[in-house]
Every structure is written in structure tokens, then in C-alpha cells.
Amino acid sequence: MATMQLLLIICLAAICNGFTSVKLHRRPPDTVASVAERWFLQKLDHFNGADTRVWHQRYFVNDTFVQPGGPVFLMIGGEGEANPAWMQYGSWLTYAQKLGAFCLMLEHRFYGKSHPTLDMKLENLRFLSSRQALADLAHFQTVLNQDLGLSGRKWVVFGGSYPGSLAAWYRMKYPHLAYVAVASSAPVNAVVNFxxxxxxxxxxxxxxxxxxxxxxxxxxxxxxxxxxxxxxxxxxxxxxxxxxxxxxxxxxxxxxxxxxxxxxxxxxxxxxxxxxxxxxxxxxxxxxxxxxxxxxxxxxxxxxxxxxxxxxxxxxxxxxxxxxxxxxxxxxxxxxxxxxxxxxxxxxxxxxxxxxxxxxxxxxxxxxxxxxxxxxxxxxxxxxxxxxxxxxxxxxxxxxxAVQQTNEYYGGLHIQSSRIIFPNGLIDPWHALGINSNISYDVVAIQMQDAAHCADMYPERPEEPLAVPVARRSIFTLLTKWLQS
CATH class of the missing domain: 1.20.120.980 (Serine carboxypeptidase S28, SKS domain)
Structure with a gap:
């Protein structure tokens, strides 16, 4: 998310872990919100049925806005600790309030407090991959649908930076589970040299x-x-x-x-x-x-x-x-x-x-x-x-x-899916690896002139570039349209 700053691609604290490369952020943000953490019994290896090992994955809930028949919003965690501040602030909660959504945030395996193994030895890091993370999302959604009675609701996944890529890929690979994806500043095209x-x-x-x-x-x-x-x-x-x-x-x-x-x-x-x-x-x-x-x-x-x-x-x-x-x-x-x-x-x-x-x-x-x-x-x-x-x-x-296998599996820039929104700030260097023009009528690119990494995800403020509130309105319009279809 490269060097010490790798320690810090810890952009939105696991939400827009905007790796200034492989780095994320120079210093990890402080956790500023007090939201109760919950724990989900997760599978260690989703691709080996003989492996029955499990671990506890952290997640957060905001049910403030939920209305009967409303959607479920899932914020995907990324390469850093999931910051519960995102359960109280951010544009996704503005959408949730208007659409009556039940809101969840799931921390990414191996980050924050979500420790699947006793340590991070190389032999254990083989369980750390985007594919395992997507399978975590699928199992999490399946179980919560059953336990909380959410199966009749449409799920919308959100993410910024690497989690933005995960949002798009989750919609692509698990279309029966994810109904809509908002993939902000998502570098979906893997490259060795950037x-x-x-x-x-x-x-x-x-x-x-x-x-x-x-x-x-x-x-x-x-x-x-x-x-x-x-x-x-x-x-x-x-x-x-x-x-x-x-x-x-x-x-x-x-x-x-x-x-x-x-x-x-x-x-x-x-x-x-x-x-x-x-x-x-x-x-x-x-x-x-x-x-x-x-x-x-x-x-x-x-x-x-x-x-x-x-x-x-x-x-x-x-x-x-x-x-x-x-x-x-x-x-x-x-x-x-x-x-x-x-x-x-x-x-x-x-x-x-x-x-x-x-x-x-x-x-x-x-x-x-x-x-x-x-x-x-x-x-x-x-x-x-x-x-x-x-x-x-x-x-x-x-x-x-490895990079070639990643693009073969996900498709790189050749997204074959539907109901995905790709907002990108044009000041942000990561937009060079993202979707910057519409692929179809419902795989939509939203470009934000003069805007930076994950700009559409933050709470509104007067100083932000003019393109950012316009992008948020476009996102909300598409969410409303697609959720009604």
C-alpha cells in the first residue's frame, strides 16, 4: 500500500487504505469514535473443505437508519485497522440515512484485531489474499442473512482504494450476494512496475x-x-x-x-x-x-x-x-x-x-x-x-x-459485471490503475476534477473541490435507481 509508509497505505484506516504505493500512510490515524466491536466466527481457509479451523473476525454495526425493506450497506475493511469513526461519519452514512440502510463494517483478515493465525510467519501469510478476503465477505454475509433475518434485503458494498477493488471484485465474483458496489479510487489493474x-x-x-x-x-x-x-x-x-x-x-x-x-x-x-x-x-x-x-x-x-x-x-x-x-x-x-x-x-x-x-x-x-x-x-x-x-x-x-494471475482472475481493466460505480479523483495517482470511463450503462466511472484519493467517501465540507459533491449526488442517484429495480 513500499517502505515505512507501507506501514501507513493505512489511509482511511482500512477503509480507504490508500496506499501511497505500497505504502499507506506515514502514521496510523487515531481511532476517534467509540463504537462497540463485535466478533464473527470466520473460516481460516475457504478453499480447503478439509480445513475446519476458525478464528474471530472483528466487525461493527450501525442500525440507526434501518427501515423495513431497506438495503444492507457493507463497508469493506482493507490494509489497516478498521476505524469505527467510519460508523459515524462519511458519505455512505448520508446515503444510508436516506435509503434506510442497515450498516456494517468488516475488518480485513490479518489487519487490526482480526488475527486468523498465531503470528505472521510466512507459512501463515499464505492465508492472506484478496481471494480469501472476498470469501470472508461471502461467508459473513451468508451467516448474517440467516442470523439477523437480512436475506430479503439487497446488499451494497463500499470500499476505497484496495477495499474499493475488493468491492468491485466482490460484485463480480459473488453477484448473487452483492447487488451493488461503490468502488472508490479502486486500482483494479495490478502491475508490477507502476x-x-x-x-x-x-x-x-x-x-x-x-x-x-x-x-x-x-x-x-x-x-x-x-x-x-x-x-x-x-x-x-x-x-x-x-x-x-x-x-x-x-x-x-x-x-x-x-x-x-x-x-x-x-x-x-x-x-x-x-x-x-x-x-x-x-x-x-x-x-x-x-x-x-x-x-x-x-x-x-x-x-x-x-x-x-x-x-x-x-x-x-x-x-x-x-x-x-x-x-x-x-x-x-x-x-x-x-x-x-x-x-x-x-x-x-x-x-x-x-x-x-x-x-x-x-x-x-x-x-x-x-x-x-x-x-x-x-x-x-x-x-x-x-x-x-x-x-x-x-x-x-x-x-x-503473481500479478499476471491476479489480472487473469479479476480481469484487470476489463470489468465484466453490472451495477458498479467507480469514482476517481484525477489528482490521485492511483486513478491511473482504475476505471476512468464507462464500460456499460451500469458499470459507471465518475471522474472528479482536482480531487484526491477517496475524496467522495469523506463527509462534505465547503473547501472540497466542486466535482466532489457532484460525484456524491451521482452516486446517490444511481444507488436509488438500482435499488428500486
Missing amino acids: PEYLEVVQASLASLARNRSTCPKTMKVAFDSLIQLLAYKENYEKLTEHFRLCAMLEINSIMDNNFFLETIAEFIMDIVQYNNDNREFEGVKGGNVTIEVICDIMAKESLGAPYDRFVAVVQTILEATKQTCISAEYKKFIMDMKDYSWEGTASQGGRQWLYQTCAEFGFFQSTDSLSQPFSGFPLSYYVQQCKDIFGPGFSLSSITD
């Missing part, structure tokens, strides 16, 4: 900055200067101070070098992906730092050379997000990711999501393109991470085969 992510970052910096094309150009000059400084050990102390590293910078290998560069670049990548969003309700800090803010800093010649302005940008983001320092040590990252205990640093989602990218999706946001402002983290860097953490079996060829 340099287009940074190409969209560059285009978004240019399109929203007040100084337009100057911003990404100045950013590139600054990053090239950083690379030049990194080449000489006598600069390490200065770089440690400038970027407020948690430990003195040490570069002993190409992976050390590339990890540092990617870690710093991700600050800009995150700003673009989540630009001007409305995540405050779930405990995310720093939303006031936008593309316009960082590009204004990059344009201030009074701050010095482009490199000095870039340092000011990173420090501004650190202060806004309340981060005291940056962890940029590759050895520590690998050590954290190899910890398979549920108490480990990476247990909030980092180890699990990195495994899914290495074993299913790829999504590696490399610098293997000239049309973007960064350098230093090519595809080979991400492949080496997979090897260093999960073993030599995770080679480029094995990852390529």
Missing part, C-alpha cells in the same frame, strides 16, 4: 500549483541536489539535521541510499495523494498542508536554493503531522518488517500489505520514468525489499507471475 504513479504526481503538482509547471521543475532540481549531497559522507550530518532523521544517516549500500531517497520523496507523494482531503474526523493530522502550500514554499526564492526550499517543505509537513523525526534506516525497516509477531512495529499493516504487494499486486511506484521529479528507487529496489523480507523466492519473475 512508474505512472509519479508521473501523475508531477502532473498534479503542475495542475494545482499557483506557479504551475515551475513547481515540479524546481522539485526535481532540489531532489537532484539531494542526491549529489548524498554522494559524500561529510554531508551526512547536515542531511540528518535538515531532514530531522531519528538516527544519524548511514549509507553502506545501494539499498540504504534508495530507502532514504524514497522515504523523503514519500512526503511529497502523500501530499499529492491526499491533497485537500477531509480525514480529520478519523484522527489524521496535517490536512492543511496541500499542493498549493508546498509549491508556494518551493517558489520562495528568499528561502535560498531549490534544495533549501525542499528542506523547508519537508519540515513543514513534519510539523503539521506532529512527527518528531523521520526513520530512514533500511536495516531497521527490514528488521521491523521481518518481525512476524502481532506485537511488532509493522503489525499494524506494514508487513501484511508488503506481503500482498509482493505476492499479488506489485504496485511498485518506481522512478523508472523521466516524466517525474524524483530519482533513486527503481523497480529493482522494490523487488529486493521483497527478497530481503520474505526470502529469495520472491524474485521479479515470481512477482510478475
Whole structure:
């Protein structure tokens, strides 16, 4: 959902786990709502009838709006802890209130408190896959239909980012269970190498900055200067101070070098992906730092050379997000990711999501393109991470085969289904792997100009791009129409 930020693709805390790649979010959002958690007895392996092992999966309920004959809304969890704030806020609850829906949220296996196995050893992670997650949804729905008397109601599934893909795939693979899917910012096309992510970052910096094309150009000059400084050990102390590293910078290998560069670049990548969003309700800090803010800093010649302005940008983001320092040590990252205990640093989602990218999706946001402002983290860097953490079996060829199998199973961009809505913000780099034009009259793409990752899912606010409330109205219109058919 890549590196330490992988620990953080923990976007909407499992709802719009918008992996800035394989990363999700720089720091996990705080859980801010108090909603009673419930537990469902789930199967460990849905594809082996001889395996009778079970475990307890966490879910949440909001029955505030339910009306006789109304639909069931199911919010799908993703690559992070399910945040119960989503049971009190979000556009899906606005739809639920108007349509009389019974609302549920199911946490994804291996994330949050939903632990199917005693630990996350590699032999246990084989039970972590999108296919098992979809089967979890099906079994959950089947049992709740029986136990709660919901079988006469139409089920609508929601999700953002990876959960958005799951929503679309659930409608495709289990059409007898899911009646409608709203798949927000869903990257349904798996790719090993995803340099287009940074190409969209560059285009978004240019399109929203007040100084337009100057911003990404100045950013590139600054990053090239950083690379030049990194080449000489006598600069390490200065770089440690400038970027407020948690430990003195040490570069002993190409992976050390590339990890540092990617870690710093991700600050800009995150700003673009989540630009001007409305995540405050779930405990995310720093939303006031936008593309316009960082590009204004990059344009201030009074701050010095482009490199000095870039340092000011990173420090501004650190202060806004309340981060005291940056962890940029590759050895520590690998050590954290190899910890398979549920108490480990990476247990909030980092180890699990990195495994899914290495074993299913790829999504590696490399610098293997000239049309973007960064350098230093090519595809080979991400492949080496997979090897260093999960073993030599995770080679480029094995990852390529896994990604091909994913697209063969789900269809990639060639969606064959009905009653699916694909909202995408065009500032969001993930829209490059999503559905951006209508496939049929009832497989519908909704594009949101100037909007970021999962923008349609958040509560309304006056500052949001004009396309976002228009998208929400379109979603509600389609939901109303389809649920009446």
C-alpha cells in the first residue's frame, strides 16, 4: 500500500487504505469514535473443505437508519485497522440515512484485531489474499442473512482504494450476494512496475500549483541536489539535521541510499495523494498542508536554493503531522518488517500489505520514468525489499507471475459485471490503475476534477473541490435507481 509508509497505505484506516504505493500512510490515524466491536466466527481457509479451523473476525454495526425493506450497506475493511469513526461519519452514512440502510463494517483478515493465525510467519501469510478476503465477505454475509433475518434485503458494498477493488471484485465474483458496489479510487489493474504513479504526481503538482509547471521543475532540481549531497559522507550530518532523521544517516549500500531517497520523496507523494482531503474526523493530522502550500514554499526564492526550499517543505509537513523525526534506516525497516509477531512495529499493516504487494499486486511506484521529479528507487529496489523480507523466492519473475494471475482472475481493466460505480479523483495517482470511463450503462466511472484519493467517501465540507459533491449526488442517484429495480 513500499517502505515505512507501507506501514501507513493505512489511509482511511482500512477503509480507504490508500496506499501511497505500497505504502499507506506515514502514521496510523487515531481511532476517534467509540463504537462497540463485535466478533464473527470466520473460516481460516475457504478453499480447503478439509480445513475446519476458525478464528474471530472483528466487525461493527450501525442500525440507526434501518427501515423495513431497506438495503444492507457493507463497508469493506482493507490494509489497516478498521476505524469505527467510519460508523459515524462519511458519505455512505448520508446515503444510508436516506435509503434506510442497515450498516456494517468488516475488518480485513490479518489487519487490526482480526488475527486468523498465531503470528505472521510466512507459512501463515499464505492465508492472506484478496481471494480469501472476498470469501470472508461471502461467508459473513451468508451467516448474517440467516442470523439477523437480512436475506430479503439487497446488499451494497463500499470500499476505497484496495477495499474499493475488493468491492468491485466482490460484485463480480459473488453477484448473487452483492447487488451493488461503490468502488472508490479502486486500482483494479495490478502491475508490477507502476512508474505512472509519479508521473501523475508531477502532473498534479503542475495542475494545482499557483506557479504551475515551475513547481515540479524546481522539485526535481532540489531532489537532484539531494542526491549529489548524498554522494559524500561529510554531508551526512547536515542531511540528518535538515531532514530531522531519528538516527544519524548511514549509507553502506545501494539499498540504504534508495530507502532514504524514497522515504523523503514519500512526503511529497502523500501530499499529492491526499491533497485537500477531509480525514480529520478519523484522527489524521496535517490536512492543511496541500499542493498549493508546498509549491508556494518551493517558489520562495528568499528561502535560498531549490534544495533549501525542499528542506523547508519537508519540515513543514513534519510539523503539521506532529512527527518528531523521520526513520530512514533500511536495516531497521527490514528488521521491523521481518518481525512476524502481532506485537511488532509493522503489525499494524506494514508487513501484511508488503506481503500482498509482493505476492499479488506489485504496485511498485518506481522512478523508472523521466516524466517525474524524483530519482533513486527503481523497480529493482522494490523487488529486493521483497527478497530481503520474505526470502529469495520472491524474485521479479515470481512477482510478475503473481500479478499476471491476479489480472487473469479479476480481469484487470476489463470489468465484466453490472451495477458498479467507480469514482476517481484525477489528482490521485492511483486513478491511473482504475476505471476512468464507462464500460456499460451500469458499470459507471465518475471522474472528479482536482480531487484526491477517496475524496467522495469523506463527509462534505465547503473547501472540497466542486466535482466532489457532484460525484456524491451521482452516486446517490444511481444507488436509488438500482435499488428500486
